[in-house]
Amino acid sequence: MATLIDRRLDGKNKSAVNRQRFIRRFKSQIKKAVTEAMNGRSITDIDNGEKINIPARDLSEPVFGHGAGGRRETIHPGNKDFIKGDRMARPQGGSGGGTGKGQASNSGEGEDDFVFELSREEFLELFFEDLELPNLVRTQLAKVAEFKSVRAGFSSVGNPSNLDVVRSMRGALARRIAMAAPYSRRLHEAEAELQQVLAATPVDEPRAQALVEEIEHLRARVRAVPFIDTFDLRYVNRTKQPQPSTQAVMFCIMDVSGSMDRARKDLAKRFFTLLYLFLKRNYQKIEVVFIRHHTVAKEVDEQEFFYSRETGGTVVSSALTLMADIAAARYPLSVWNIYAAQASDGDNWHHDSPACKDILLKHIMPFVRYFSYIEITPDRHQSLWEAYEEVREVHPNFAMQQIDGAADIYPVFRELFKRRVS
Structure with a gap:
């Protein structure tokens, strides 16, 4: 052993x-x-x-309890008071000796969480376990193709670590049987004939000697067949197959106008920081486009999106128009899953809100998988919310939520991106 x-x-x-x-x-x-x-x-x-x-x-584990009566043997480590045959008194006050962990006591002892x-x-x-991008579907292959190694039969050449021993031994056995078959057949016939010659009276000495020499020659030919040859080796063959991968882009649109005071901008940054962390952690092939806007919208990088102090008036349609132009130029629908998240305080030039609704209905919502809008205000909703409500009635993939303070960020985020049961 x-x-x-x-x-x-x-x-x-x-x-x-x-x-x-x-x-x-x-x-x-x-x-x-x-x-x-x-x-x-x-x-x-x-x-x-x-x-x-x-x-x-909550950490308790199920245990087996012993009822009254019966006989059982128990090993008590460190026992100094009892020997085999002694009787142990049953604890008073019930079938168990414990007093419970949740009860108060005057001994000062307890158990912490x-x-x-x-x-x-x-x-x-x-x-992030139960969160996902809604309606995420597989489109065409991503720019960087993903490959999966799959079994593709066996090969006569390969890496020694991929050697299939069973397959190789099976091939060697078949080869030995095939190559030694003519000699083995004749060997059995010669041995049988030798027995007949030796049993005859008188014994034909020349014939017997010839058969003995032939038998030795045939046995040598059988033994000369190699047990295993390089021809017998078989290696597991693997090939790489391209796998369809999901390619998505998320547009992050943030209002940085003068009506968005420092506290509201901080809440918007918190929401987008959480969104950015969620995307980068769960999706390897996803691009993020950052758009800041006041009266004019501008595509910026991550650093400027979160830390720039630029401010101004409010024209929300400029950001939606820029998003539609970028999506049409760089992210065709046949290749990309398009998502968008917008944060604003709801304040907008009164005549611009209908224009935002038209842009969404005609140029954005027919092409995006999901659009989420959060309004950061403790006050009543303004014209932008009312215009967006009309969009939500037409497109079920348009979601709206309101945030009053920091405590609402996480519940709203989870509600917007919770995993839907298909």
Whole structure:
């Protein structure tokens, strides 16, 4: 019997398997704790881990209880008071000896909640787990084609690590049988004939000697057939097949006009920061187009979108027109899944709101998979909200939500991008 001793040193992630098993087992409690932890976070802390508390009662495991009567053998480690044959008194006050963990006591002893620290990756994975881009469909292949390695039979040449031993031995056996078959057949016939010659009286010595020499020659020819040859080797053949990949673009439109004070701009930045983190984490092949607008719309980079201090009047249609032009020029519908998210305080030049509705109905909504609009205002809705309500009545893939403060960002975000059951 062989004994194998693993002398490899434990790595720093030696508990990774147990950690993932724990997260899967208590996933509902951990997700609840993550949701509660998010309510007290600022947007700058979204990309960090978290220490969460899980009530000790949620960590209980099922156990088997022994009823009254019967005989059973139990091993008590560290026992100094009892030997075999002694009788143990049953605890008074019921079938169990515990008093419960949730009861108050005068001994000052208790059990705290279980504290579990989630890493950054685990925290974001749980937070974004049930979110997705709605109506995301596969279009054409992305610019960078994805390939998947698939089995494609067997090959006579290949990497030694891909050697198929069973297939190779099966081929070697078939080859040995085929090559040795004529000699084996004649060998059996010669052996049978030799037995007959030796059994006859008198023995035909010359014939017997000739048969012995022939038998030795045939056995040598059979043994000369190689057990395995390079011709027998078979390697698992793999080929790369192109896989269809989803290609999407998200337009982020933010109002930076004078009516958007610093607090409202901060809320808009928080929403888009959360959206940007969600997109980059869950979709590898997705492009993000940032558009800032006041009276004039401009495509900007990520740095300018989140940190520029530019301000001015309000003409929302300029941003929608720019989005439609960019989508038509760079993102054809046959290749791209187009999404848009817009944040504004709802303040707009009165005569511009009908123009926004027309642009959405004619040039944007027929081509986008999903359009989400958030209005950051504690006041009553203005003309832009009313115009957008008419768009929502026509297109079910147009979503609207209102944000009053920082506490509304996460619930609204999850409502806009929650996973729909198809």
